[in-house]
Amino acid sequence: MIEFESVAKVYDGQREALSNVNFRLAPGEMAFLTGHSGAGKSTLLRLILGFETASSGVVRVAGTDLSTLSGEKLARYRRRVGVVFQDPNLEDDLSVYDNVALPLRISGFSESEIPKRVKAALSRVDLSDQATARPRVLSGGQQQRVGIARAIVHRPALLVADEPTGNLDPELSARVMRMFTQFQQLGVTILVATHERAVVESLPFRRLVIEKGSLVSDGMGTNR
């Protein structure tokens, strides 16, 4: 699903954020991307989301070289990817329902299809009863679940999460990770960037460790 081939990213011609990164993530696979702050996790995710282009090497997602995409093609590619942020980044002036419906409206889903999908996504994150609420009245954990519902509502083949449990307590973090595990079982490819060792070590998934822009370890984690 995701393929990095000798990828390097250099900013301003001198600051090397990534260096010779090679890995492949098969369809339906889930992996953690770990490393300290500034190690290059965000750059790697930005490359996958098409916000950056590699200075050298190739980034392929579902067989497509992302450097060949721009404009409308790039927008269409992003519609097939789900993204979860540390800060759920919800629109305060929209209800929970409308926030979750946003990717569907952007993708041009029909108005008859949208309610079914939004209902299913909210039910998957146990927030069916909060559909009409405004995000600001929800707790941090609930807001994060709305963010997850928004990321999966259009049933993406790839889900990318950037520190999704960064603002949550351990119990909520575990719940969010259980959700990701369920999505993975449904065939979604998932890449979770996190620097929380407890989260990574609690689940038996592949672990990519990045340090100073280089991939220093790629192996399976252990389920404690």
Add this chain to the structure above:
Amino acid sequence: MNRWLLDHTQAVSDAWKRTSDRFTQFIVLVCLLGILLAIPGWLAQIWIGMASLVPEDAVRSEAIVFLKQDLDVEARIDLERSLSEMPSADEVVFVPRSAALEQLSSQDGLGPIADLKSNNPLPDALRLKFTMQGVGASEDQIIEKLTSDQRVLSLRYYPSTRIQYASLVEMLGFLGIGLSALTIIGVLMAVFLVAAADVVDDRRRIELYTLLGASRRFIRRPYLYRATILGVLAGLIACLVVTLLNEVLSSVLASNLEALDTRLTNFPMDGRILIGVALIAVLASWVGAERAVSRRLKALH
């Protein structure tokens, strides 16, 4: 409802929501833009309006060309033809000396000179009316040419008010254009700055929509609708201010207008100015929003 209509309805409601969230800022901007644009609009109105007020005689130069006594008919017709073919000449009328004597004798106190009919001392003349668009330089050339013409005895040149005050009018025109340009630049800068600030406020939203795969068109749409609403309202205010100022000017000048030309009772409003002002308001606002969102989107990559 089809997708296109839905997208646009959503963009309009989004634009309206954004407007109501920052209502005070929006109203201040509308008034500022409207009043600033009214300045060049009103200057243009004075410029065009004044031109329509000045009587035709005052904006057309004229020359009376007195012909030599012994000039034969053929030479006179030749001169008359060469004058009428000049681009600055609008009309050439032959005034025979008998008609000139008759006209002169009809004036107060000059009745007795009609007795000179048999021994008329007046020369034949050509009355040359210049075009309204004529410029001083080309009229001067014609006068110079006529003065040195062997067939011409003498001539009297009555330059138009416009030509007499050409340098003053030209300076005022440049001042007006300069002031209008400065005001329009000021308007554009204000609109661009506010549009940019608006977009910076929405930075997170634009990033989110980009991440979710929204096309540039989809992201821009609400901002452009908002800009259009702003431009239309500002244009209306500008038109209202220009019309009101024109009414005030008309009432002040009413008595003077009648003295200038009895046919004139008001200071006519030029519709082209109102359309121009409204169009500039909409375009400035639209271009400002378009530019600000495009720059933000470009900065994302």
